[in-house]
Amino acid sequence: MTEPHEPQHRTQRLPTTRPVEQGTALELDQSASSAAYDPAPAQQESGGRAGRFWSARRIPAAILALVILGGTGLLLYDVAAVRAGHPAMRWRRTLADELAVRPLDDVWVLAGAAAAVAIGLWLLVLAVTPGLRGLLPMRRDRPGVRAGLDRPAAALVLRDRAIEVSGVRSVRVRMGRGKVGVRAVSHFRELDDVRADLDTVLGTGIKDLGLARPPSLSVHVRRPAKKG
Missing domain, CATH: 3.30.300 (GMP Synthetase; Chain A, domain 3)
Known part of the structure; x- marks a missing residue:
């Protein structure tokens, strides 16, 4: 790239740039x-404050929406089936039994809680930070x-x-x-x-x-x- 007043031929020096050989x-x-x-120092800008650009983060939002939609739909279907006289799904019975017998200091309980906290913190960081660092x-x-x-x-x-x-x-x-x-x-x-x-x-x-x-x-x- 050159300034408008500069001649175009000055960019011919770019090919001379090359990495230094390794092992020397x-x-x-x-x-x-x-x-x-x-x-x-930053001056007061006539057009307003120039803050960072915020990222739409469409991919994380879409993934989170799909996960919540799938989990909610599956749970509502199971609850409706139980209300209609059908037995609950095996995964929900197993989960309820495991939560009833496992103590709070169990490794799997602590791991699940840590994963939920990490996901929650990640979502909070995405919500309060602008992104688009580039x-x-x-x-x-x-x-x-x-x-x-x-x-x-x-x-x-x-x-x-x-x-x-x-x-x-x-x-x-x-x-x-x-x-x-x-x-x-x-x-x-x-x-x-x-x-x-x-x-x-x-x-x-x-x-x-x-x-x-x-x-x-x-x-x-x-x-x-x-x-x-």
């Missing part, structure tokens, strides 16, 4: 900056308009900017919700100079993403691995 010794010569970019909310400049940016797309934009810094041979960007981790390999120039340029370029790139909560930046630069 790494040089200790490296430069790192942690959180060198301090994001600007979607970063952007600033709301206009009322009624919400926008989000995928974390992989944001990482790709920053990677394209980092690879154009002089001296950078390859770069890997890990985009988190609160922090951007950048690991670059430089084959010439002083590592501190390359790291300083990356701090500047990526700091500007993070601001240009337009995120509601700009993440902090951590940059690590090292020399390529020695072969043999």
